[in-house]
Amino acid sequence: MLKLENLQLTFEKGTIGEKKALKGLNLSLDKGDFVTIVGSNGAGKSTLFNAIGGRYRLDEGSICLDGVDLTGLPEHTRARDLGVLKQDPLKGTAPTLTIEENLALAYGRRSKGGIFATNRKDLKYYRELLSSLDLGLEDRMKTPVGKLSGGQRQAVTLLMCTIASPKLLLLDEHTAALDPVNARKIIEITQRIVSLKSITTLMITHDIQMALTVGNRTIMMDDGRVILDIAGDERENMTMEKLLESYRAKSSRRLIDDRMLLS
Amino acid sequence: MTLLIGSMELGLIYGILALGVYTTFRILNIPDLTVEGSFVLGMAVTAVFTVGGDPVLGLAAAILAGALAGACTGLLQTKLMINPILSGIIVMTGLYTVNLSIMGGKANMSILGNDTIFTMVGSKTLVALVLAISTAAIIGTFFRTRVGLAIRGTGDNEEMVRAASIDADRTKCLALAIGNGLVALSGGLIAQYQLFSDVGSGAGIVVIGLASVIIGEVLLGRRGVAYGLFTAVGGSIIYRVIIAFALKVDLFPPYSLKLISAVVVMLALSGPYVKKVLRDKASTRKRRSMVKHIKEYVG
Ligand SMILES: Nc1ncnc2c1ncn2[C@@H]1O[C@H](COP(=O)(O)OP(=O)(O)OP(=O)(O)O)[C@@H](O)[C@H]1O
Ligand SMILES: [Mg+2]
Numbered sequence A: 001m002l003k004l005e006n007l008q009l010t011f012e013k014g015t016i017g018e019k020k021a022l023k024g025l026n027l028s029l030d031k032g033d034f035v036t037i038v039g040s041n042g043a044g045k046s047t048l049f050n051a052i053g054g055r056y057r058l059d060e061g062s063i064c065l066d067g068v069d070l071t072g073l074p075e076h077t078r079a080r081d082l083g084v085l086k087q088d089p090l091k092g093t094a095p096t097l098t099i100e101e102n103l104a105l106a107y108g109r110r111s112k113g114g115i116f117a118t119n120r121k122d123l124k125y126y127r128e129l130l131s132s133l134d135l136g137l138e139d140r141m142k143t144p145v146g147k148l149s150g151g152q153r154q155a156v157t158l159l160m161c162t163i164a165s166p167k168l169l170l171l172d173e174h175t176a177a178l179d180p181v182n183a184r185k186i187i188e189i190t191q192r193i194v195s196l197k198s199i200t201t202l203m204i205t206h207d208i209q210m211a212l213t214v215g216n217r218t219i220m221m222d223d224g225r226v227i228l229d230i231a232g233d234e235r236e237n238m239t240m241e242k243l244l245e246s247y248r249a250k251s252s253r254r255l256i257d258d259r260m261l262l263s
Numbered sequence B: 001m002t003l004l005i006g007s008m009e010l011g012l013i014y015g016i017l018a019l020g021v022y023t024t025f026r027i028l029n030i031p032d033l034t035v036e037g038s039f040v041l042g043m044a045v046t047a048v049f050t051v052g053g054d055p056v057l058g059l060a061a062a063i064l065a066g067a068l069a070g071a072c073t074g075l076l077q078t079k080l081m082i083n084p085i086l087s088g089i090i091v092m093t094g095l096y097t098v099n100l101s102i103m104g105g106k107a108n109m110s111i112l113g114n115d116t117i118f119t120m121v122g123s124k125t126l127v128a129l130v131l132a133i134s135t136a137a138i139i140g141t142f143f144r145t146r147v148g149l150a151i152r153g154t155g156d157n158e159e160m161v162r163a164a165s166i167d168a169d170r171t172k173c174l175a176l177a178i179g180n181g182l183v184a185l186s187g188g189l190i191a192q193y194q195l196f197s198d199v200g201s202g203a204g205i206v207v208i209g210l211a212s213v214i215i216g217e218v219l220l221g222r223r224g225v226a227y228g229l230f231t232a233v234g235g236s237i238i239y240r241v242i243i244a245f246a247l248k249v250d251l252f253p254p255y256s257l258k259l260i261s262a263v264v265v266m267l268a269l270s271g272p273y274v275k276k277v278l279r280d281k282a283s284t285r286k287r288r289s290m291v292k293h294i295k296e297y298v299g
Helices: A045-053 A075-081 A099-110 A120-133 A150-162 A180-197 A208-213 A232-236 A240-250 A258-262 B002-027 B034-051 B055-078 B084-102 B117-121 B124-142 B146-156 B158-163 B168-194 B205-220 B224-248 B254-298
Strands: A002-011 A019-029 A034-039 A060-065 A082-085 A168-172 A200-204 A217-222 A225-231 B108-110 B196-198
Touching: A002 A045, A019 A045, A019 A060, A019 A225, A034 A045, A034 A208, A045 A075, A045 A082, A045 A168, A045 A200, A075 A082, A075 B158, A082 A150, A099 A120, A099 A150, A099 B146, A099 B158, A120 A150, A150 A180, A208 A240, A217 A240, A225 A232, A225 A240, B002 B034, B002 B124, B002 B146, B002 B168, B002 B205, B002 B224, B034 B055, B034 B084, B034 B108, B034 B168, B034 B196, B034 B205, B055 B084, B055 B117, B055 B168, B117 B124, B117 B168, B124 B168, B124 B224, B146 B158, B146 B168, B158 B168, B168 B196, B205 B224, B205 B254, B224 B254
Parallel strands: A034 A200, A034 A217, A082 A168, A168 A200
Antiparallel strands: A002 A019, A002 A060, A217 A225, B108 B196
């Protein structure tokens, strides 16, 4: 489904600030996999997502999604099969456009309705989607998104990045900016949508507990590589302590600080 | 009365300019200086066609030429990665030569004695009114289509538009083309209205367009895109009426027009910020006096 081979990426190549963020990363995902990613700050997790999305060019390596080689394609072409959700709830929506207009933009090509952005059939579909969030947003479809709370905006963004049924969903700490109640809610909605549409998903989180319970597989990244990859029974029996222990054992860092992983 | 009607007509025609500026400045969120060149481009192209006996075709050609100029600016911004404002300045500067050469190397060109869209219909007011309103309606409808929505999204949150698998470079070029097409149409109509085209007419036209947009918003309120387009035209009319009366009562000499526009735009653009600063100051003062009260109470 997703096949990442020998990904290498360097920032500011050839300057004194040169930083190798991905150092030959390999990863392959099966269809329907929901993989959680943990790793300390600067491990290269977000860089990995940006490389998949096409924001940054790779030095080397290839990205293959569902048999299609994405490596040379521009950002917006890759976006057709990708849903990306970031930490900042302000980033994923257009604030002056209404909820329904935002959804219409995201639905875009998949919509069968004519040249106008919204039509009755689509609006009915958006209303259904919104009411499935259980946040009362289905009655505020004409409200500019900028007037919503962070949690509400993130929920709308989640709908937007899954509405066109992407092949791959990338979630980069998408609940980190929310309070615990909203974060839980968004995680529940995420799980529901992902299983309903069976979208292959990668989710970055610093919440180890969540990483081990949500999804079906967990990988740990460090210094631009995957250093741990667990699923099934091994993952079932994994605890936070054991995970930190293996992090200490495998991490390349000398000054080991557990908080780096957790924060 | 003639003064009022005259400024109404001018307001409507320059209202189309305001629609163009609204498209780039408010919707795409880019202050586009190409406008200074494309306004004259519209004048020059229309003048040449009008002298050749094709006034209506001239206006259509003006729209196309303006759109082309806007698209050039868009390409500089998106494909050559030149700063948006600089891109506009570059194209505007280049257009100066283009405009001169269209007019046969002369700085101005008279179309006196030729048929214009105004003489063909017979009523200047009617032509101005119908064209301004129908243009606003067409553009308003366009912004409700998928492509139109993509343009609005690009101005609002470009990253999100790209994430929705839309080519934001293309929507930017398209918006700049539309904006400058409108500006050129306005220029062409002005040429036919005043019966001459002048290569210097573009100077300060951006600020005049902005002033119209902002006056409309301040006096008529902000309420969505479709409404915004009509307030831009309304603002343009109000602007012309104010100017006409100020000149009439000899409040200002005629050459003060641009300074007035500049001041209007400056005041309007700084308004929200100044308000915020004043509010913050007031609340700091309140907090201080509260702290003082508490200190007195405790001490
Ligand atoms: N645009 C950039 N320019 C230069 N260096 C960058 C850039 N983005 C990331 N880096 C560097 O690449 C490395 C990996 O960063 P990345 O953002 O991928 O980390 P991360 O694993 O997402 O960390 P966090 O958990 O803090 O989000 C870091 O050392 C970072 O400083
Ligand atoms: Mg990150």
